[in-house]
Amino acid sequence: MSTFAAVDIIRAKRDGQELRTEQIQWVIDAYTRHEVAEEQMSALLMAILLNGMSGAEIAAWTTAMIESGRRMDLSAVPRPTVDKHSTGGVGDKISLPLVPLVAACGAAVPQLSGRGLGHTGGTLDKMESIAGWRATLSPQEMTDQLSTLGAVICAASEDLAPADRKLYALRDVTGTVESIPMIAASIMSKKIAEGTSALVLDVKVGTGAFMKRADHAAELARTMVELGTREGVRTSALLTDMSTPLGVAVGNAIEVAESVEVLAGGGPADVVELTVALARQMVELAGLSVDPADVLASGQAMDCWRAMVSAQGGDPDAPLPTPRFREVVVADEAGVVAELDALPVGLAAWRLGAGRARKEHAVQAAAGVLCLAKPGQTVRIGQPLFELHTNTPDKFPAALADLDGAIRIAPAGTTVHRPALVQDVITAG
Known part of the structure; x- marks a missing residue:
């Protein structure tokens, strides 16, 4: 590979020029090998944030990040492979019922997931609420489980797009997270490197997204x-839509419980709707002709869930963690719930211990918020609106402050217009 000077690449992007593929390949490789300094990459990231990237640049950047590590080979898996990625939201536990549902439809779902940071919960944090369940699998264990069960939820290995891990940490501390080219390249480098043949993206939009x-x-x-x-x-x-939390439960163990309700044929209507909508997209891309709604109703997805949890050392029958302390927020006026803002609910759950401010922080499995009244529901004075869960009661005041104003109650009889849960479908071409 040709050698370039980092400062020349920074100047080019600073001045609005389009970077050549070889320049991008070199700078990603050199940064991963610690030959490009943090301050130089910081300057380049800011230039990209301010001046954007062309489609060709984004593609080259993504490919370079993929090539910084290992590509998984899932060719030995006898089923069609398809995965899903969500950009994150409040109460977004969809991966938990979705993975076994799509596997029960005949596909293999290699769901490489992460832990939460800030107000959006991580899939691995939720799954680790289950006694004995382990997130770390070897590539062979993952391939074997995909071949036999079709369902895996596990942590990505360190050698999968390692350039992205370095760049993400740098973007976080340099005010460059919001760059759409960088967000797209970050997500897609990991998903392409995992070796799936098809991918459905759940891109959230709204206050909690x-x-x-x-x-x-x-x-x-x-x-x-x-x-x-x-x-x-x-x-x-x-x-x-992510203007309102998904479902009732926002946390870790309580989101697992709600996911199991969905697999058992119940659960909140919005969680079921989005699970089935994403499953239909995944099944279509996998080339299968089956309706996930019928498979969900049959109980096969629940069987797959139990087998997946057990295969990773978990006990699907073990009681989930419960909080030592609870606090209930009640309505001080009667009427109809007009709005429930997702962001303050997510922040409250985070403050209670369901999320983390830094990667090294631990989470409380039992912490979280139950949203007991959703938009369109009629409430009376004194009716519970939220139930807060935590093991550390000194966290209640800050969480309660977050929830102040999170819910708006309109006069009885008001018509509440809720945005469609699925707002658009974007396909290639």
């Missing part, structure tokens, strides 16, 4: 669909 504006969310979705398609991964994206 990373993307607050629909046009920004759509741009991100289109960029990621193009990246996946360029790499030969059949890719589509759903734009979904």
Whole structure:
């Protein structure tokens, strides 16, 4: 590979020029090997944030991050492989019922997940509420489980797109997280490197999402669909509402419990709706002709869930952790719930211990918030609106302050217009 000077690449992007593929390959490789200094990469990231990237630049950046590590080979798995990625939201436990549901439809789902940071919960944090369950699998264990059960939820290995891990940490402390090209490349480098043949993206939009504006969310979705398609991964994206928390439960163990309710044929209507909508997209991209709604009703997805949990050392029958302390917030007026803002609910759950401020922090499995009244529901004075869970009661005041104003109650008889849960579907071409 040709050798370039980092400062020349920084100047080029600072001045609005399009970087050549060889320049991008070199700078990613050199940064991963610690030959490009942190301050130089910081300057380049800021130039990218301010001046953007072309489609060709984003594709080259993504490929370079993939090539910084190992690509998984899932060719030995006898089922069609398809995965899903969510950009994160409040109460977003969809992966938990979705993975076994799509596996029960006949696909193999290699769900490499992460832990939560800030107000959006991590799938691994939720799963680790289950006694004995382990997140770390070897590549062979993962391939074997995909071949036999079709369902895996586990942590990504350290050698999967290692450049992204370094860049993500740097973006976090340099105010460059919001760059859509960088977000797209970060997500897609990991998903392409995991070796799946098809991918469905759940791009959240709303107050509780990373993307607050629909046009920004759509741009991100289109960029990621193009990246996946360029790499030969059949890719589509759903734009979904995150102005209101998904379901009732926001936390770790309580979200597991709600997911199991969905697999058992119950659960909140919005969680069921989004699970089935994403499953239909995944099944279609996998080339299977089966309706996930029928499979969910049959109980086969629950069987797959229990087998998946057991295969990773977990006990699907073990009681989930419960909090030592609870506090209930009640309505001080009667009427109909007009709005329930996702962001303050997510922040309250985080403050109670369900999330972490830094990667090294621990989470409380039992902490979280139950949203007991959702938009469109009629409430009376004194009716419970929220139930707060934690093992550390000194966290209640800050969480209660977050929830102050999170819910708006309109006069009885008011018509509440809720946005569609699935707002758009973006496909290649």
